[in-house]
Amino acid sequence: MASVGTALRELRGAQKSAKGVSLYSRYVNRPAGRYLAAGAYGVGLGPNQVTLISAAFSFAAVAVVALSEPSWALGIAVWAALAVGFAFDSADGQLARLRGGGSAAGEWLDHVVDCAKLTALHTCVLIAFYRFPEAYGTTGDGWLLVPLGFQFAAVVTFFGGLLTEKLKPRPAPGSPAAAPSTVRAIALLPVDYGVFCLVFLLLGGGELFRWAYTVLGAVAALFLLAFLAKWFRELSAVRR
Numbered sequence: 001m002a003s004v005g006t007a008l009r010e011l012r013g014a015q016k017s018a019k020g021v022s023l024y025s026r027y028v029n030r031p032a033g034r035y036l037a038a039g040a041y042g043v044g045l046g047p048n049q050v051t052l053i054s055a056a057f058s059f060a061a062v063a064v065v066a067l068s069e070p071s072w073a074l075g076i077a078v079w080a081a082l083a084v085g086f087a088f089d090s091a092d093g094q095l096a097r098l099r100g101g102g103s104a105a106g107e108w109l110d111h112v113v114d115c116a117k118l119t120a121l122h123t124c125v126l127i128a129f130y131r132f133p134e135a136y137g138t139t140g141d142g143w144l145l146v147p148l149g150f151q152f153a154a155v156v157t158f159f160g161g162l163l164t165e166k167l168k169p170r171p172a173p174g175s176p177a178a179a180p181s182t183v184r185a186i187a188l189l190p191v192d193y194g195v196f197c198l199v200f201l202l203l204g205g206g207e208l209f210r211w212a213y214t215v216l217g218a219v220a221a222l223f224l225l226a227f228l229a230k231w232f233r234e235l236s237a238v239r240r
Helices: 004-012 023-042 047-067 072-098 104-131 141-167 182-187 193-205 207-236
Strands: none
Touching: 023 047, 023 072, 023 182, 023 193, 047 072, 047 104, 047 193, 072 104, 072 193, 104 141, 141 207, 193 207
């Protein structure tokens, strides 16, 4: 088996296109995932095992949000676990490419875990708002609609984007890849999962977290409308 250093060199030349990827994913999450993929390769882990490690970090974090009183220390721990889980989420695909390609079952597992993670995360925020209303300032039941709306926007965006990629025709072999846009990469930052995870650093602020989370939810809803219009327009030209 190749060394970790050799694996890193091979991974640098086997990265997916940066088109449609935010700056956080391009310069933080993917490089972190590359190191994790190389380390996993060095100890003999497979892509599915890495996916399950990602799930373990992510679901542990969301469970803590639902079950524990908010505090600044808790926020740091939750953010760290979510960020590590996200990095492992990038690592599984990179590890699959390093090993010569993934399987349909592996891709299925990856997407199912991602969808479950999104659903669970906003559900646990809703539970936290309900269980600790004094801490978050959510004594009015209307605040419980915020995580429900955020969850709706996040899940529909995830599913819509995934389905669009499946329905769009694949580029012809050998065709040049479109150059990534820096402006687009910056514009996508508010809806990047890694950037969203940063909001949990504000857990200790209670109401501050609630407002920051609400603003990100509103932004996610606006982006969803823009994405749906864009995807429908692109697919309208596709004949099957």
